[in-house]
Amino acid sequence: MKTHVKALVVGGGAVGTGIAYHLAKAGWDTMLVERDELTAGSTWHAAGLLPLFNMSYATTHIHKYSVDFYKGLQAETGLDAGFYVVGNLRMAQTDARMDEYMLYSSVAETAGVYHEFLSPAQIKDRWPLVRTDDLKGALFHPQDGYINPADVTQAMAKGARQHGVTIERKIQVDGYRWTGSEWVVSVTRMVEQGGNLVPSDEKHEIHAEHVVTATGNHAQRTAKLLGIKIPAIPVEHQYIVTEPDPALVEWRKTNPQHPVLRDADAKWYVREERGGWILGPYEYGAPARFEYGVPDSFRADLFPLDLERIEADTCR
Ligand SMILES: Cc1cc2nc3c(=O)[nH]c(=O)nc-3n(C[C@H](O)[C@H](O)[C@H](O)COP(=O)(O)OP(=O)(O)OC[C@H]3O[C@@H](n4cnc5c(N)ncnc54)[C@H](O)[C@@H]3O)c2cc1C
CATH class of the missing domain: 3.50.50.60 (FAD/NAD(P)-binding domain)
Known part of the structure:
Protein backbone atom coordinates (compact mmCIF):
# COMPACT_ATOMS: atom_id res chain seq x y z
CA MET A 1 0.00 0.00 0.00
CA GLY A 48 -30.50 9.91 -7.13
CA LEU A 49 -32.46 13.10 -7.69
CA LEU A 50 -30.37 16.03 -8.92
CA PRO A 51 -32.30 19.21 -8.28
CA LEU A 52 -30.84 22.16 -10.18
CA PHE A 53 -33.29 24.24 -8.15
CA ASN A 54 -31.46 26.02 -5.37
CA MET A 55 -31.90 29.43 -3.79
CA SER A 56 -28.17 29.92 -3.22
CA TYR A 57 -26.10 31.40 -6.03
CA ALA A 58 -22.96 29.46 -5.05
CA THR A 59 -24.77 26.11 -4.68
CA THR A 60 -26.57 26.66 -7.97
CA HIS A 61 -23.15 26.86 -9.64
CA ILE A 62 -22.09 23.60 -7.95
CA HIS A 63 -25.30 21.85 -9.06
CA LYS A 64 -24.91 23.14 -12.60
CA TYR A 65 -21.29 22.00 -12.70
CA SER A 66 -22.30 18.55 -11.38
CA VAL A 67 -25.04 18.05 -13.97
CA ASP A 68 -22.66 19.01 -16.80
CA PHE A 69 -19.88 16.87 -15.31
CA TYR A 70 -22.08 13.74 -15.01
CA LYS A 71 -23.14 14.16 -18.63
CA GLY A 72 -19.49 13.94 -19.74
CA LEU A 73 -18.43 11.03 -17.51
CA GLN A 74 -19.37 8.23 -19.87
CA ALA A 75 -17.31 9.67 -22.72
CA GLU A 76 -14.37 10.02 -20.35
CA THR A 77 -14.53 6.65 -18.59
CA GLY A 78 -16.54 4.36 -20.85
CA LEU A 79 -18.86 3.63 -17.91
CA ASP A 80 -22.52 4.58 -18.05
CA ALA A 81 -23.12 6.90 -15.11
CA GLY A 82 -26.84 6.08 -15.20
CA PHE A 83 -27.95 9.68 -15.81
CA TYR A 84 -31.57 10.02 -16.98
CA VAL A 85 -32.08 13.55 -18.27
CA VAL A 86 -35.85 13.46 -17.90
CA GLY A 87 -36.29 16.99 -16.55
CA ASN A 88 -37.51 18.14 -13.18
CA LEU A 89 -40.97 19.58 -12.62
CA ARG A 90 -41.29 21.50 -9.39
CA MET A 91 -44.93 22.17 -8.71
CA ALA A 92 -46.53 24.93 -6.62
CA GLN A 93 -49.84 24.83 -4.78
CA THR A 94 -49.74 28.46 -3.61
CA ASP A 95 -48.95 31.91 -4.95
CA ALA A 96 -46.29 32.24 -2.27
CA ARG A 97 -44.56 29.16 -3.69
CA MET A 98 -44.73 30.63 -7.20
CA ASP A 99 -43.17 33.82 -5.78
CA GLU A 100 -40.34 31.72 -4.42
CA TYR A 101 -39.79 30.23 -7.88
CA MET A 102 -39.79 33.76 -9.41
CA LEU A 103 -37.14 34.79 -6.92
CA TYR A 104 -35.15 31.65 -7.76
CA SER A 105 -35.49 32.52 -11.44
CA SER A 106 -33.26 35.57 -11.02
CA VAL A 107 -30.57 33.44 -9.33
CA ALA A 108 -30.84 30.83 -12.09
CA GLU A 109 -30.62 33.44 -14.87
CA THR A 110 -27.48 34.92 -13.33
CA ALA A 111 -25.93 31.45 -13.07
CA GLY A 112 -27.00 30.49 -16.61
CA VAL A 113 -29.38 27.68 -15.57
CA TYR A 114 -32.10 27.20 -18.18
CA HIS A 115 -35.66 26.86 -16.78
CA GLU A 116 -39.26 27.45 -17.82
CA PHE A 117 -42.52 28.26 -16.07
CA LEU A 118 -45.53 26.08 -16.86
CA SER A 119 -49.21 26.70 -16.12
CA PRO A 120 -51.44 23.86 -14.79
CA ALA A 121 -52.98 23.56 -18.28
CA GLN A 122 -49.56 23.19 -19.90
CA ILE A 123 -48.60 20.52 -17.36
CA LYS A 124 -51.83 18.57 -18.00
CA ASP A 125 -51.29 18.86 -21.72
CA ARG A 126 -47.79 17.36 -21.57
CA TRP A 127 -48.28 14.85 -18.73
CA PRO A 128 -51.97 13.89 -18.41
CA LEU A 129 -51.28 11.53 -15.48
CA VAL A 130 -50.31 14.46 -13.27
CA ARG A 131 -53.19 15.82 -11.21
CA THR A 132 -53.15 19.60 -11.57
CA ASP A 133 -56.42 20.85 -10.00
CA ASP A 134 -54.70 22.16 -6.85
CA LEU A 135 -51.71 23.69 -8.66
CA LYS A 136 -50.86 27.32 -9.40
CA GLY A 137 -48.09 26.34 -11.79
CA ALA A 138 -44.62 24.83 -11.87
CA LEU A 139 -40.98 25.46 -12.54
CA PHE A 140 -39.48 23.13 -15.14
CA HIS A 141 -35.81 22.29 -15.64
CA PRO A 142 -35.58 20.17 -18.81
CA GLN A 143 -31.84 19.55 -18.36
CA ASP A 144 -32.20 18.02 -14.89
CA GLY A 145 -33.21 14.47 -13.93
CA TYR A 146 -31.93 11.60 -11.81
CA ILE A 147 -28.86 9.44 -11.71
CA ASN A 148 -28.00 6.00 -10.39
CA PRO A 149 -25.84 6.85 -7.34
CA LEU A 226 -9.77 14.65 15.20
CA GLY A 227 -10.62 15.89 18.70
CA ILE A 228 -13.60 17.94 17.63
CA LYS A 229 -17.33 17.56 18.16
CA ILE A 230 -19.64 17.50 15.16
CA PRO A 231 -23.24 16.82 16.23
CA ALA A 232 -24.13 15.29 12.85
CA ILE A 233 -27.00 12.89 13.47
CA PRO A 234 -28.59 10.82 10.70
CA VAL A 235 -32.33 11.19 10.25
CA GLU A 236 -34.40 8.33 8.86
CA HIS A 237 -35.73 8.67 5.35
CA GLN A 238 -37.78 6.12 3.49
CA TYR A 239 -39.17 5.96 0.00
CA ILE A 240 -41.65 3.60 -1.59
CA VAL A 241 -41.03 1.71 -4.84
CA THR A 242 -44.34 0.61 -6.36
CA GLU A 243 -45.22 -2.31 -8.60
CA PRO A 244 -45.69 -1.39 -12.31
CA ASP A 245 -48.60 1.05 -12.71
CA PRO A 246 -50.85 0.03 -15.65
CA ALA A 247 -51.65 3.67 -16.50
CA LEU A 248 -47.96 4.52 -16.61
CA VAL A 249 -47.05 1.41 -18.60
CA GLU A 250 -49.71 2.36 -21.18
CA TRP A 251 -48.51 5.98 -21.35
CA ARG A 252 -44.90 4.93 -21.81
CA LYS A 253 -45.74 2.90 -24.93
CA THR A 254 -45.73 6.15 -26.92
CA ASN A 255 -44.13 8.69 -24.58
CA PRO A 256 -40.80 9.35 -22.88
CA GLN A 257 -40.32 9.17 -19.10
CA HIS A 258 -42.02 11.67 -16.84
CA PRO A 259 -39.79 14.31 -15.35
CA VAL A 260 -38.93 13.99 -11.69
CA LEU A 261 -42.02 15.44 -10.01
CA ARG A 262 -41.70 17.44 -6.87
CA ASP A 263 -44.48 19.06 -4.90
CA ALA A 264 -42.75 21.39 -2.49
CA ASP A 265 -46.02 22.05 -0.65
CA ALA A 266 -47.04 18.42 -0.23
CA LYS A 267 -43.35 17.60 0.38
CA TRP A 268 -43.05 14.56 -1.86
CA TYR A 269 -40.89 13.62 -4.81
CA VAL A 270 -41.94 11.09 -7.42
CA ARG A 271 -40.06 9.54 -10.30
CA GLU A 272 -40.49 6.57 -12.58
CA GLU A 273 -38.86 3.25 -11.75
CA ARG A 274 -39.29 0.23 -14.06
CA GLY A 275 -42.93 0.88 -14.99
CA GLY A 276 -43.83 1.97 -11.48
CA TRP A 277 -43.03 4.91 -9.28
CA ILE A 278 -40.64 5.87 -6.52
CA LEU A 279 -42.40 8.10 -4.01
CA GLY A 280 -40.32 9.83 -1.38
CA PRO A 281 -41.81 11.97 1.37
CA TYR A 282 -39.97 14.55 3.46
CA GLU A 283 -41.51 13.57 6.74
CA TYR A 284 -42.38 15.90 9.56
CA GLY A 285 -40.75 14.61 12.75
CA ALA A 286 -38.68 11.90 11.06
CA PRO A 287 -36.79 10.07 13.81
CA ALA A 288 -33.09 10.59 14.45
CA ARG A 289 -30.91 7.49 14.53
CA PHE A 290 -27.60 6.83 16.25
CA GLU A 291 -27.46 10.06 18.26
CA TYR A 292 -24.00 9.28 19.57
CA GLY A 293 -22.43 7.89 16.42
CA VAL A 294 -23.20 5.23 13.83
CA PRO A 295 -22.09 1.80 15.12
CA ASP A 296 -19.19 0.16 13.29
CA SER A 297 -21.46 -2.76 12.47
CA PHE A 298 -23.76 -0.55 10.34
CA ARG A 299 -23.12 -1.00 6.63
CA ALA A 300 -25.61 -0.49 3.75
CA ASP A 301 -28.34 -1.69 6.12
CA LEU A 302 -32.01 -0.75 5.88
CA PHE A 303 -34.23 0.27 8.77
CA PRO A 304 -37.56 -1.53 9.12
CA LEU A 305 -40.30 -0.20 6.86
CA ASP A 306 -42.62 2.20 8.70
CA LEU A 307 -45.46 3.01 6.33
CA GLU A 308 -47.75 4.38 9.04
CA ARG A 309 -45.30 7.18 9.62
CA ILE A 310 -45.57 8.43 6.07
CA GLU A 311 -49.34 8.45 5.82
CA ALA A 312 -50.90 11.78 4.84
CA ASP A 313 -50.63 13.69 8.11
CA THR A 314 -46.95 13.13 8.72
CA CYS A 315 -45.92 15.37 5.77
CA ARG A 316 -46.45 19.10 6.18
C1 LIG B 1 -33.10 6.77 1.32
C2 LIG B 1 -32.20 7.90 0.87
C3 LIG B 1 -32.54 8.61 -0.29
C4 LIG B 1 -31.73 9.66 -0.72
N1 LIG B 1 -32.05 10.31 -1.88
C5 LIG B 1 -31.24 11.29 -2.35
C6 LIG B 1 -31.50 11.93 -3.58
O1 LIG B 1 -32.47 11.62 -4.25
N2 LIG B 1 -30.64 12.90 -4.01
C7 LIG B 1 -29.52 13.25 -3.27
O2 LIG B 1 -28.75 14.12 -3.71
N3 LIG B 1 -29.25 12.65 -2.08
C8 LIG B 1 -30.07 11.68 -1.61
N4 LIG B 1 -29.78 11.06 -0.43
C9 LIG B 1 -28.61 11.54 0.32
C10 LIG B 1 -27.33 10.94 -0.27
O3 LIG B 1 -27.43 9.53 -0.23
C11 LIG B 1 -26.12 11.38 0.58
O4 LIG B 1 -26.11 12.78 0.74
C12 LIG B 1 -24.81 10.98 -0.08
O5 LIG B 1 -24.85 9.62 -0.44
C13 LIG B 1 -23.66 11.23 0.87
O6 LIG B 1 -22.49 10.73 0.25
P1 LIG B 1 -21.15 10.65 1.07
O7 LIG B 1 -20.09 10.20 0.13
O8 LIG B 1 -20.96 11.94 1.82
O9 LIG B 1 -21.45 9.57 2.23
P2 LIG B 1 -21.56 7.99 2.17
O10 LIG B 1 -22.14 7.48 0.92
O11 LIG B 1 -22.22 7.56 3.44
O12 LIG B 1 -20.05 7.55 2.16
C14 LIG B 1 -19.22 7.63 3.30
C15 LIG B 1 -18.26 6.46 3.20
O13 LIG B 1 -17.26 6.63 4.20
C16 LIG B 1 -16.88 5.34 4.65
N5 LIG B 1 -16.24 5.51 5.95
C17 LIG B 1 -16.80 5.92 7.10
N6 LIG B 1 -15.90 5.97 8.08
C18 LIG B 1 -14.72 5.56 7.54
C19 LIG B 1 -13.40 5.39 8.07
N7 LIG B 1 -13.13 5.63 9.35
N8 LIG B 1 -12.43 4.95 7.22
C20 LIG B 1 -12.70 4.71 5.91
N9 LIG B 1 -13.94 4.85 5.36
C21 LIG B 1 -14.92 5.27 6.17
C22 LIG B 1 -18.22 4.59 4.71
O14 LIG B 1 -18.05 3.17 4.68
C23 LIG B 1 -18.94 5.12 3.47
O15 LIG B 1 -18.77 4.29 2.34
C24 LIG B 1 -30.57 10.02 0.03
C25 LIG B 1 -30.23 9.29 1.18
C26 LIG B 1 -31.03 8.24 1.59
C27 LIG B 1 -30.63 7.48 2.84
Whole structure:
Protein backbone atom coordinates (compact mmCIF):
# COMPACT_ATOMS: atom_id res chain seq x y z
CA MET A 1 0.00 0.00 0.00
CA LYS A 2 1.17 3.52 -0.80
CA THR A 3 2.30 5.27 2.38
CA HIS A 4 3.07 8.83 1.20
CA VAL A 5 0.62 11.00 -0.76
CA LYS A 6 -0.21 14.65 -1.19
CA ALA A 7 -3.92 14.12 -0.45
CA LEU A 8 -5.73 11.35 1.37
CA VAL A 9 -9.49 11.15 0.92
CA VAL A 10 -11.35 9.10 3.53
CA GLY A 11 -14.67 7.58 2.41
CA GLY A 12 -15.68 6.05 -0.91
CA GLY A 13 -19.21 7.39 -1.31
CA ALA A 14 -20.36 9.78 -4.02
CA VAL A 15 -18.72 12.71 -2.23
CA GLY A 16 -15.29 11.19 -1.46
CA THR A 17 -14.99 9.67 -4.92
CA GLY A 18 -15.91 12.97 -6.56
CA ILE A 19 -13.36 14.84 -4.44
CA ALA A 20 -10.60 12.31 -5.23
CA TYR A 21 -11.39 12.59 -8.96
CA HIS A 22 -11.15 16.38 -8.93
CA LEU A 23 -7.99 16.57 -6.79
CA ALA A 24 -6.22 14.14 -9.14
CA LYS A 25 -7.48 16.02 -12.17
CA ALA A 26 -5.92 19.14 -10.66
CA GLY A 27 -2.62 17.26 -10.59
CA TRP A 28 -2.53 16.14 -6.95
CA ASP A 29 -1.11 12.76 -5.97
CA THR A 30 -4.23 11.37 -4.31
CA MET A 31 -5.29 8.21 -2.51
CA LEU A 32 -8.76 7.21 -1.33
CA VAL A 33 -9.44 4.74 1.47
CA GLU A 34 -12.82 3.15 2.15
CA ARG A 35 -13.56 0.91 5.16
CA ASP A 36 -15.99 -1.26 3.20
CA GLU A 37 -16.82 -1.18 -0.52
CA LEU A 38 -17.30 1.93 -2.67
CA THR A 39 -20.92 3.18 -2.28
CA ALA A 40 -21.41 1.12 0.93
CA GLY A 41 -22.67 4.16 2.85
CA SER A 42 -25.74 6.33 2.30
CA THR A 43 -24.82 6.61 -1.40
CA TRP A 44 -26.16 3.08 -1.76
CA HIS A 45 -29.67 4.16 -0.74
CA ALA A 46 -30.11 7.48 -2.54
CA ALA A 47 -32.97 7.99 -4.96
CA GLY A 48 -30.50 9.91 -7.13
CA LEU A 49 -32.46 13.10 -7.69
CA LEU A 50 -30.37 16.03 -8.92
CA PRO A 51 -32.30 19.21 -8.28
CA LEU A 52 -30.84 22.16 -10.18
CA PHE A 53 -33.29 24.24 -8.15
CA ASN A 54 -31.46 26.02 -5.37
CA MET A 55 -31.90 29.43 -3.79
CA SER A 56 -28.17 29.92 -3.22
CA TYR A 57 -26.10 31.40 -6.03
CA ALA A 58 -22.96 29.46 -5.05
CA THR A 59 -24.77 26.11 -4.68
CA THR A 60 -26.57 26.66 -7.97
CA HIS A 61 -23.15 26.86 -9.64
CA ILE A 62 -22.09 23.60 -7.95
CA HIS A 63 -25.30 21.85 -9.06
CA LYS A 64 -24.91 23.14 -12.60
CA TYR A 65 -21.29 22.00 -12.70
CA SER A 66 -22.30 18.55 -11.38
CA VAL A 67 -25.04 18.05 -13.97
CA ASP A 68 -22.66 19.01 -16.80
CA PHE A 69 -19.88 16.87 -15.31
CA TYR A 70 -22.08 13.74 -15.01
CA LYS A 71 -23.14 14.16 -18.63
CA GLY A 72 -19.49 13.94 -19.74
CA LEU A 73 -18.43 11.03 -17.51
CA GLN A 74 -19.37 8.23 -19.87
CA ALA A 75 -17.31 9.67 -22.72
CA GLU A 76 -14.37 10.02 -20.35
CA THR A 77 -14.53 6.65 -18.59
CA GLY A 78 -16.54 4.36 -20.85
CA LEU A 79 -18.86 3.63 -17.91
CA ASP A 80 -22.52 4.58 -18.05
CA ALA A 81 -23.12 6.90 -15.11
CA GLY A 82 -26.84 6.08 -15.20
CA PHE A 83 -27.95 9.68 -15.81
CA TYR A 84 -31.57 10.02 -16.98
CA VAL A 85 -32.08 13.55 -18.27
CA VAL A 86 -35.85 13.46 -17.90
CA GLY A 87 -36.29 16.99 -16.55
CA ASN A 88 -37.51 18.14 -13.18
CA LEU A 89 -40.97 19.58 -12.62
CA ARG A 90 -41.29 21.50 -9.39
CA MET A 91 -44.93 22.17 -8.71
CA ALA A 92 -46.53 24.93 -6.62
CA GLN A 93 -49.84 24.83 -4.78
CA THR A 94 -49.74 28.46 -3.61
CA ASP A 95 -48.95 31.91 -4.95
CA ALA A 96 -46.29 32.24 -2.27
CA ARG A 97 -44.56 29.16 -3.69
CA MET A 98 -44.73 30.63 -7.20
CA ASP A 99 -43.17 33.82 -5.78
CA GLU A 100 -40.34 31.72 -4.42
CA TYR A 101 -39.79 30.23 -7.88
CA MET A 102 -39.79 33.76 -9.41
CA LEU A 103 -37.14 34.79 -6.92
CA TYR A 104 -35.15 31.65 -7.76
CA SER A 105 -35.49 32.52 -11.44
CA SER A 106 -33.26 35.57 -11.02
CA VAL A 107 -30.57 33.44 -9.33
CA ALA A 108 -30.84 30.83 -12.09
CA GLU A 109 -30.62 33.44 -14.87
CA THR A 110 -27.48 34.92 -13.33
CA ALA A 111 -25.93 31.45 -13.07
CA GLY A 112 -27.00 30.49 -16.61
CA VAL A 113 -29.38 27.68 -15.57
CA TYR A 114 -32.10 27.20 -18.18
CA HIS A 115 -35.66 26.86 -16.78
CA GLU A 116 -39.26 27.45 -17.82
CA PHE A 117 -42.52 28.26 -16.07
CA LEU A 118 -45.53 26.08 -16.86
CA SER A 119 -49.21 26.70 -16.12
CA PRO A 120 -51.44 23.86 -14.79
CA ALA A 121 -52.98 23.56 -18.28
CA GLN A 122 -49.56 23.19 -19.90
CA ILE A 123 -48.60 20.52 -17.36
CA LYS A 124 -51.83 18.57 -18.00
CA ASP A 125 -51.29 18.86 -21.72
CA ARG A 126 -47.79 17.36 -21.57
CA TRP A 127 -48.28 14.85 -18.73
CA PRO A 128 -51.97 13.89 -18.41
CA LEU A 129 -51.28 11.53 -15.48
CA VAL A 130 -50.31 14.46 -13.27
CA ARG A 131 -53.19 15.82 -11.21
CA THR A 132 -53.15 19.60 -11.57
CA ASP A 133 -56.42 20.85 -10.00
CA ASP A 134 -54.70 22.16 -6.85
CA LEU A 135 -51.71 23.69 -8.66
CA LYS A 136 -50.86 27.32 -9.40
CA GLY A 137 -48.09 26.34 -11.79
CA ALA A 138 -44.62 24.83 -11.87
CA LEU A 139 -40.98 25.46 -12.54
CA PHE A 140 -39.48 23.13 -15.14
CA HIS A 141 -35.81 22.29 -15.64
CA PRO A 142 -35.58 20.17 -18.81
CA GLN A 143 -31.84 19.55 -18.36
CA ASP A 144 -32.20 18.02 -14.89
CA GLY A 145 -33.21 14.47 -13.93
CA TYR A 146 -31.93 11.60 -11.81
CA ILE A 147 -28.86 9.44 -11.71
CA ASN A 148 -28.00 6.00 -10.39
CA PRO A 149 -25.84 6.85 -7.34
CA ALA A 150 -23.84 3.59 -7.44
CA ASP A 151 -23.16 3.90 -11.18
CA VAL A 152 -22.04 7.52 -11.01
CA THR A 153 -19.76 6.71 -8.08
CA GLN A 154 -18.17 3.81 -9.97
CA ALA A 155 -17.75 6.03 -13.05
CA MET A 156 -16.09 8.74 -10.94
CA ALA A 157 -13.88 6.08 -9.33
CA LYS A 158 -12.78 4.89 -12.77
CA GLY A 159 -12.13 8.49 -13.84
CA ALA A 160 -10.18 9.04 -10.62
CA ARG A 161 -8.03 5.95 -11.29
CA GLN A 162 -7.43 7.18 -14.84
CA HIS A 163 -6.07 10.39 -13.30
CA GLY A 164 -3.76 8.33 -11.06
CA VAL A 165 -5.77 7.95 -7.83
CA THR A 166 -5.06 4.82 -5.78
CA ILE A 167 -8.25 3.44 -4.27
CA GLU A 168 -7.91 1.08 -1.31
CA ARG A 169 -11.06 -0.69 -0.19
CA LYS A 170 -11.49 -2.43 3.19
CA ILE A 171 -9.18 0.10 4.82
CA GLN A 172 -10.55 1.93 7.86
CA VAL A 173 -9.04 5.10 9.27
CA ASP A 174 -8.64 4.88 13.04
CA GLY A 175 -6.54 7.90 13.95
CA TYR A 176 -5.07 11.18 12.71
CA ARG A 177 -1.90 12.84 14.00
CA TRP A 178 -0.64 16.23 12.77
CA THR A 179 3.15 16.50 13.04
CA GLY A 180 3.32 20.18 12.16
CA SER A 181 4.09 19.49 8.51
CA GLU A 182 1.97 16.47 7.58
CA TRP A 183 -0.78 14.13 8.71
CA VAL A 184 0.07 10.65 9.90
CA VAL A 185 -3.06 8.58 9.47
CA SER A 186 -3.42 5.17 11.17
CA VAL A 187 -5.41 2.63 9.22
CA THR A 188 -6.56 -0.97 9.73
CA ARG A 189 -7.43 -3.55 7.09
CA MET A 190 -11.02 -4.73 7.53
CA VAL A 191 -12.04 -8.31 6.82
CA GLU A 192 -15.34 -10.10 6.31
CA GLN A 193 -16.25 -12.47 9.13
CA GLY A 194 -19.62 -14.19 9.18
CA GLY A 195 -21.32 -11.35 7.32
CA ASN A 196 -19.68 -8.69 9.49
CA LEU A 197 -16.87 -6.30 8.73
CA VAL A 198 -14.23 -6.57 11.44
CA PRO A 199 -10.75 -5.12 11.96
CA SER A 200 -7.78 -7.39 11.22
CA ASP A 201 -4.32 -7.21 12.76
CA GLU A 202 -2.95 -5.54 9.61
CA LYS A 203 -2.15 -1.91 10.47
CA HIS A 204 -0.45 0.82 8.43
CA GLU A 205 0.39 4.49 8.59
CA ILE A 206 -0.23 6.83 5.67
CA HIS A 207 1.55 10.18 5.46
CA ALA A 208 -0.38 12.94 3.73
CA GLU A 209 0.01 16.69 3.28
CA HIS A 210 -3.77 17.04 3.18
CA VAL A 211 -6.61 14.90 4.48
CA VAL A 212 -10.20 15.22 3.29
CA THR A 213 -12.80 13.30 5.25
CA ALA A 214 -15.98 12.36 3.42
CA THR A 215 -17.32 9.79 5.82
CA GLY A 216 -21.01 10.61 5.50
CA ASN A 217 -23.02 9.25 8.40
CA HIS A 218 -19.79 8.40 10.22
CA ALA A 219 -18.89 12.10 10.55
CA GLN A 220 -19.30 12.05 14.36
CA ARG A 221 -16.71 9.31 14.77
CA THR A 222 -14.35 11.04 12.34
CA ALA A 223 -14.70 14.28 14.24
CA LYS A 224 -13.98 12.51 17.52
CA LEU A 225 -10.79 11.08 16.03
CA LEU A 226 -9.77 14.65 15.20
CA GLY A 227 -10.62 15.89 18.70
CA ILE A 228 -13.60 17.94 17.63
CA LYS A 229 -17.33 17.56 18.16
CA ILE A 230 -19.64 17.50 15.16
CA PRO A 231 -23.24 16.82 16.23
CA ALA A 232 -24.13 15.29 12.85
CA ILE A 233 -27.00 12.89 13.47
CA PRO A 234 -28.59 10.82 10.70
CA VAL A 235 -32.33 11.19 10.25
CA GLU A 236 -34.40 8.33 8.86
CA HIS A 237 -35.73 8.67 5.35
CA GLN A 238 -37.78 6.12 3.49
CA TYR A 239 -39.17 5.96 0.00
CA ILE A 240 -41.65 3.60 -1.59
CA VAL A 241 -41.03 1.71 -4.84
CA THR A 242 -44.34 0.61 -6.36
CA GLU A 243 -45.22 -2.31 -8.60
CA PRO A 244 -45.69 -1.39 -12.31
CA ASP A 245 -48.60 1.05 -12.71
CA PRO A 246 -50.85 0.03 -15.65
CA ALA A 247 -51.65 3.67 -16.50
CA LEU A 248 -47.96 4.52 -16.61
CA VAL A 249 -47.05 1.41 -18.60
CA GLU A 250 -49.71 2.36 -21.18
CA TRP A 251 -48.51 5.98 -21.35
CA ARG A 252 -44.90 4.93 -21.81
CA LYS A 253 -45.74 2.90 -24.93
CA THR A 254 -45.73 6.15 -26.92
CA ASN A 255 -44.13 8.69 -24.58
CA PRO A 256 -40.80 9.35 -22.88
CA GLN A 257 -40.32 9.17 -19.10
CA HIS A 258 -42.02 11.67 -16.84
CA PRO A 259 -39.79 14.31 -15.35
CA VAL A 260 -38.93 13.99 -11.69
CA LEU A 261 -42.02 15.44 -10.01
CA ARG A 262 -41.70 17.44 -6.87
CA ASP A 263 -44.48 19.06 -4.90
CA ALA A 264 -42.75 21.39 -2.49
CA ASP A 265 -46.02 22.05 -0.65
CA ALA A 266 -47.04 18.42 -0.23
CA LYS A 267 -43.35 17.60 0.38
CA TRP A 268 -43.05 14.56 -1.86
CA TYR A 269 -40.89 13.62 -4.81
CA VAL A 270 -41.94 11.09 -7.42
CA ARG A 271 -40.06 9.54 -10.30
CA GLU A 272 -40.49 6.57 -12.58
CA GLU A 273 -38.86 3.25 -11.75
CA ARG A 274 -39.29 0.23 -14.06
CA GLY A 275 -42.93 0.88 -14.99
CA GLY A 276 -43.83 1.97 -11.48
CA TRP A 277 -43.03 4.91 -9.28
CA ILE A 278 -40.64 5.87 -6.52
CA LEU A 279 -42.40 8.10 -4.01
CA GLY A 280 -40.32 9.83 -1.38
CA PRO A 281 -41.81 11.97 1.37
CA TYR A 282 -39.97 14.55 3.46
CA GLU A 283 -41.51 13.57 6.74
CA TYR A 284 -42.38 15.90 9.56
CA GLY A 285 -40.75 14.61 12.75
CA ALA A 286 -38.68 11.90 11.06
CA PRO A 287 -36.79 10.07 13.81
CA ALA A 288 -33.09 10.59 14.45
CA ARG A 289 -30.91 7.49 14.53
CA PHE A 290 -27.60 6.83 16.25
CA GLU A 291 -27.46 10.06 18.26
CA TYR A 292 -24.00 9.28 19.57
CA GLY A 293 -22.43 7.89 16.42
CA VAL A 294 -23.20 5.23 13.83
CA PRO A 295 -22.09 1.80 15.12
CA ASP A 296 -19.19 0.16 13.29
CA SER A 297 -21.46 -2.76 12.47
CA PHE A 298 -23.76 -0.55 10.34
CA ARG A 299 -23.12 -1.00 6.63
CA ALA A 300 -25.61 -0.49 3.75
CA ASP A 301 -28.34 -1.69 6.12
CA LEU A 302 -32.01 -0.75 5.88
CA PHE A 303 -34.23 0.27 8.77
CA PRO A 304 -37.56 -1.53 9.12
CA LEU A 305 -40.30 -0.20 6.86
CA ASP A 306 -42.62 2.20 8.70
CA LEU A 307 -45.46 3.01 6.33
CA GLU A 308 -47.75 4.38 9.04
CA ARG A 309 -45.30 7.18 9.62
CA ILE A 310 -45.57 8.43 6.07
CA GLU A 311 -49.34 8.45 5.82
CA ALA A 312 -50.90 11.78 4.84
CA ASP A 313 -50.63 13.69 8.11
CA THR A 314 -46.95 13.13 8.72
CA CYS A 315 -45.92 15.37 5.77
CA ARG A 316 -46.45 19.10 6.18
C1 LIG B 1 -33.10 6.77 1.32
C2 LIG B 1 -32.20 7.90 0.87
C3 LIG B 1 -32.54 8.61 -0.29
C4 LIG B 1 -31.73 9.66 -0.72
N1 LIG B 1 -32.05 10.31 -1.88
C5 LIG B 1 -31.24 11.29 -2.35
C6 LIG B 1 -31.50 11.93 -3.58
O1 LIG B 1 -32.47 11.62 -4.25
N2 LIG B 1 -30.64 12.90 -4.01
C7 LIG B 1 -29.52 13.25 -3.27
O2 LIG B 1 -28.75 14.12 -3.71
N3 LIG B 1 -29.25 12.65 -2.08
C8 LIG B 1 -30.07 11.68 -1.61
N4 LIG B 1 -29.78 11.06 -0.43
C9 LIG B 1 -28.61 11.54 0.32
C10 LIG B 1 -27.33 10.94 -0.27
O3 LIG B 1 -27.43 9.53 -0.23
C11 LIG B 1 -26.12 11.38 0.58
O4 LIG B 1 -26.11 12.78 0.74
C12 LIG B 1 -24.81 10.98 -0.08
O5 LIG B 1 -24.85 9.62 -0.44
C13 LIG B 1 -23.66 11.23 0.87
O6 LIG B 1 -22.49 10.73 0.25
P1 LIG B 1 -21.15 10.65 1.07
O7 LIG B 1 -20.09 10.20 0.13
O8 LIG B 1 -20.96 11.94 1.82
O9 LIG B 1 -21.45 9.57 2.23
P2 LIG B 1 -21.56 7.99 2.17
O10 LIG B 1 -22.14 7.48 0.92
O11 LIG B 1 -22.22 7.56 3.44
O12 LIG B 1 -20.05 7.55 2.16
C14 LIG B 1 -19.22 7.63 3.30
C15 LIG B 1 -18.26 6.46 3.20
O13 LIG B 1 -17.26 6.63 4.20
C16 LIG B 1 -16.88 5.34 4.65
N5 LIG B 1 -16.24 5.51 5.95
C17 LIG B 1 -16.80 5.92 7.10
N6 LIG B 1 -15.90 5.97 8.08
C18 LIG B 1 -14.72 5.56 7.54
C19 LIG B 1 -13.40 5.39 8.07
N7 LIG B 1 -13.13 5.63 9.35
N8 LIG B 1 -12.43 4.95 7.22
C20 LIG B 1 -12.70 4.71 5.91
N9 LIG B 1 -13.94 4.85 5.36
C21 LIG B 1 -14.92 5.27 6.17
C22 LIG B 1 -18.22 4.59 4.71
O14 LIG B 1 -18.05 3.17 4.68
C23 LIG B 1 -18.94 5.12 3.47
O15 LIG B 1 -18.77 4.29 2.34
C24 LIG B 1 -30.57 10.02 0.03
C25 LIG B 1 -30.23 9.29 1.18
C26 LIG B 1 -31.03 8.24 1.59
C27 LIG B 1 -30.63 7.48 2.84
